[in-house]
Amino acid sequence: MFKFWQKAMALMVGLATSLPLFAQEKAAMADLMRSNGKIYIVVAVCLTILIGLFLYVTSIDRKISRLEKENKNQS
Template identity: 50%
Template structure:
């Protein structure tokens, strides 16, 4: 049982190291051709879109809650 866990931990450690190396190489490639800024810009646009939608939804729900309180 302990041997299986040690083996699993070793395999997971190797996989994590391999993924970190692959991501670093990919990041360097994206930076070298200037596309990393496009990726960051798209992620920021999506993030701000979600934030604005949540603010809009919160205001709409607040209005509906106030209407329900007034009708009671």
């Protein structure tokens, strides 16, 4: 019986000491940024740039369409 408890204790101590090792083996990610919500700022910045880019391309597209129409009417 004593032997069983000895084994069980050894196992528990072993597990407890190896737990931080398991944690260290996990690859580091930007978990803090996700937990405090700052990642949403990054998403918002990128979306702003994307929307600006698309608005610009759309405005060029419209300008060319207008020029094409004018050109068609002239000739």
